[in-house]
Ligand SMILES: [Zn+2]
């Protein structure tokens with residue numbers, strides 16, 4: 569599977585280099601059309617399994633447990649198939665999750681950046697005041713959105729009803745313990761994710777990037793407890809407002825506790841840079857730069 573993916577990546581690189589624009593466009597369209605066809609087929613298989621009761625659920629669990637199938641579903645933005653036993657809605661696309669794009673410039677619903685589209689400045693989403701590029705964010709716990717906010721609104725609304733200010737702590741965890749088998753047990757199909765205690769879900773959830781945006785997965789409580797036992801710093805992870813970023817891509821081992829808007833911004837930046845079937849190296853391009861910048865701003869945990 570790895571080799572096939574690498575082959576796809578090499579070939580799509582060659583397609584990008586085709587000088588004739590008509591031929592290039594046709595080749596790119598062909599790739600998209602084939603992807604769409606297979607994605608629709610896979611989605612249909614998922615639907616059919618869902619209609620097959622316990623036997624279908626069983627088959628689905630077996631498929632999800634297979635790394636190669638999981639990777640294929642990830643490519644099509646179909647991972648994870650909602651496990652039948654799961655009451656929490658599994659969100660496949662970024663649309664329902666707060667997504668803050670790189671350099672902000674978006675509201676919590678992932679709408680296009682107003683300044684990019686119209687040249688207008690970012691505005692406070694509560695009082696419409698103009699905002700500087702660097703500004704605070706408020707979390708809406710019930711709607712699970714992140715709102716750009718001015719200092720006044722942050723001061724006045726924080727703690728009121730569903731509003732919470734996003735975390736401010738940025739802690740680089742130099743000697744974090746993550747045994748391989750524990751990571752494998754978390755079943756994240758890509759070497760990058762963040763984890764947060766979610767008050768609305770009543771549990772710890774993991775989010776990882778995919779072509780469709782942030783994909784949410786359920787976390788086994790025991791795996792999270794093992795992680796906390798190995799890293800007591802996690803006991804102080806604030807609910808909803810901050811997250812643990814884990815980056816194992818490119819052979820790195822980087823860990824940080826970051827404000828939740830930074831966590832979503834990382835996932836959004838990867839989605840924005842995602843190209844074609846395998847991401848076109850989005851992860852390799854975006855992640856080191858993002859985490860390098862984060863590390864510069866961060867305090868280093870003692
Ligand atoms: Zn305001």
Ligand SMILES: [Zn+2]
Pocket residue numbers: 672673674690703704705715716717
């Ligand atoms: Zn903002």
